[in-house]
Amino acid sequence: MWQRLCLCQVKGFVLAGRWQYAAPQNNTESGSKNMEVILETRDLRVEYRAQNGQGKKVAVKGLNLKVHAGEVFGFLGPNGAGKTTTMNVLLGFVHATAGDAYLFGVSVREPIARQRIGYLPELTYYYKFLTAEELLRFYARLFGIPRAEADRRIDQLLRLVELEAARKRPIKTYSKGMQQRVGLAQALINDPDLLILDEPTSGLDPLGRMKVREIIQRLKNEGKTVFFSSHELGEVETVCDRVAIINQGELKVEDRVSALVEKHQANLEQIFLSLIGYQAEVTA
Amino acid sequence: MNTVWALAGVVIKELYRRKDFYVLFVLTAVMTLLMGSITFFNDPRIASYLKDICLLLIWISALVIAITTTARQIPAERENRTIFPLLAKPVTRGQVVAGKFLGCWLASGIALGVFYLFFGVVSASREHDLAVIQYLQALWLHWVMLAIVVGLALLGSLVFAAPSSNATICFIVVLGILLLGRHLNQVALQQPEPLRTVVYSIYFLIPHLEWYDIRDLLLYDHPGLRWTDCLLATLYAGVYTAMLLLGAWLLFRRKPLHA
Numbered sequence: 001m002w003q004r005l006c007l008c009q010v011k012g013f014v015l016a017g018r019w020q021y022a023a024p025q026n027n028t029e030s031g032s033k034n035m036e037v038i039l040e041t042r043d044l045r046v047e048y049r050a051q052n053g054q055g056k057k058v059a060v061k062g063l064n065l066k067v068h069a070g071e072v073f074g075f076l077g078p079n080g081a082g083k084t085t086t087m088n089v090l091l092g093f094v095h096a097t098a099g100d101a102y103l104f105g106v107s108v109r110e111p112i113a114r115q116r117i118g119y120l121p122e123l124t125y126y127y128k129f130l131t132a133e134e135l136l137r138f139y140a141r142l143f144g145i146p147r148a149e150a151d152r153r154i155d156q157l158l159r160l161v162e163l164e165a166a167r168k169r170p171i172k173t174y175s176k177g178m179q180q181r182v183g184l185a186q187a188l189i190n191d192p193d194l195l196i197l198d199e200p201t202s203g204l205d206p207l208g209r210m211k212v213r214e215i216i217q218r219l220k221n222e223g224k225t226v227f228f229s230s231h232e233l234g235e236v237e238t239v240c241d242r243v244a245i246i247n248q249g250e251l252k253v254e255d256r257v258s259a260l261v262e263k264h265q266a267n268l269e270q271i272f273l274s275l276i277g278y279q280a281e282v283t284a
Numbered sequence: 285m286n287t288v289w290a291l292a293g294v295v296i297k298e299l300y301r302r303k304d305f306y307v308l309f310v311l312t313a314v315m316t317l318l319m320g321s322i323t324f325f326n327d328p329r330i331a332s333y334l335k336d337i338c339l340l341l342i343w344i345s346a347l348v349i350a351i352t353t354t355a356r357q358i359p360a361e362r363e364n365r366t367i368f369p370l371l372a373k374p375v376t377r378g379q380v381v382a383g384k385f386l387g388c389w390l391a392s393g394i395a396l397g398v399f400y401l402f403f404g405v406v407s408a409s410r411e412h413d414l415a416v417i418q419y420l421q422a423l424w425l426h427w428v429m430l431a432i433v434v435g436l437a438l439l440g441s442l443v444f445a446a447p448s449s450n451a452t453i454c455f456i457v458v459l460g461i462l463l464l465g466r467h468l469n470q471v472a473l474q475q476p477e478p479l480r481t482v483v484y485s486i487y488f489l490i491p492h493l494e495w496y497d498i499r500d501l502l503l504y505d506h507p508g509l510r511w512t513d514c515l516l517a518t519l520y521a522g523v524y525t526a527m528l529l530l531g532a533w534l535l536f537r538r539k540p541l542h543a
Contacts (some may be wrong), residue, residue: 084542091371092371092372093368093371093542094541095540111375111376114372114374115374119368120369121369123365124364124365124369125365126364126366126369129298130294130297138290138293139369139373141286141287141290142287142374143373143374144286183369186369187369190373
């Protein structure tokens, strides 16, 4: 509450029972005027010490991104391109070397920036001694959700991810697909306005992938903003409004999927391969 | 504070859903009861020996529970990747450290309560008498001492990558302090300079865990401690625990986590 009040005083936000977002004035761009910028990176640069201890490795080089309210935004790139590092910065796991990142106009360095987000990491093994219901109750407590409201949301989410029958079973008895779905439920416990999903369908069977895709589609219909990374380009083409492709830490393209397809006269996979220089290597 | 309690609740659930505590309790109970069933040379002091063995087993079990439970907390969060959804919530790293400490300390306290209850039953059944004040003081000081041990193991879990190496080092340090801590000043006197200063510095720097071992009061019917001494010992433990937690937070605060 203290943090809420402080932030409201600093930002001049209106508080009406939950966070209200006021977009910074310079956050509009042509073609998306009057749209709230939910996620933004400004000249983001992340450097790591190289594993052999000599020199530095630049994981992200001056990345500028804007994701607007209600969008499903695909964040694409080959392995090691800097996608997960960017997500790590957005979630406060890693500090940027230069530049900054904002969620709802609040710097990601502030823990409160994460009040309205849901995050699904790739391949997480949740507390195996807890049941799905207990896990969700634990995460609900972290958000300060009152018990009655938490109970209502837990019922709703377990129905959504089709884990009602297994709600009292310890997570250690769950299959990989069930664990991923409980992960999706925990990401939604605070009814987030922004979902950050790191390869949400990774390791799932076709049925599991379809279910996760359906849930993303459903969230999009509810007006949620979804920012997700994936290697499944067909899936990205189906669900995303806009995509950004990065390679070796640099942004190669950021546009609407339909605009890219029209401009390049190719499908997203061909565009992706071309932008990361795969074709050039083949022809060489 | 709600966040810290929520985190602590998960640690406590982990304690009673894992087998470690039950195994240690059953072992302590079986060994004590087995000893109690045998009469050695019709020695009238057998009840005192039995209490001594029972308390020793309780001290060992409590250290095992406190150190192993604490040492695995943050490494397990990282290994299972649960640290990522956790820190993606409005939770600070300081709250994670505080929550883990509180959970481990309370869990150790619950385990200790069960063990001391068993000791109380054994003691009362053998001697038909229980020095309640000394009993409560021993329980309280033991639990307060475990706060320092938990803080030490938590700090160690951020320094050493493997929980097993952290647990081993913590055991060695804690046992070293318990067995040698009170003699270090005498050892220092026998050393030439500059070793004398080094040993003296260690004597004044280490938390004197041996001060919290008041088993003799229970075994030999000594009068209880003054409550002011108990309070001072609690404050002393509080200061050391706070310093260890501060160190853990400073280390964890800047630690990059790669999802």
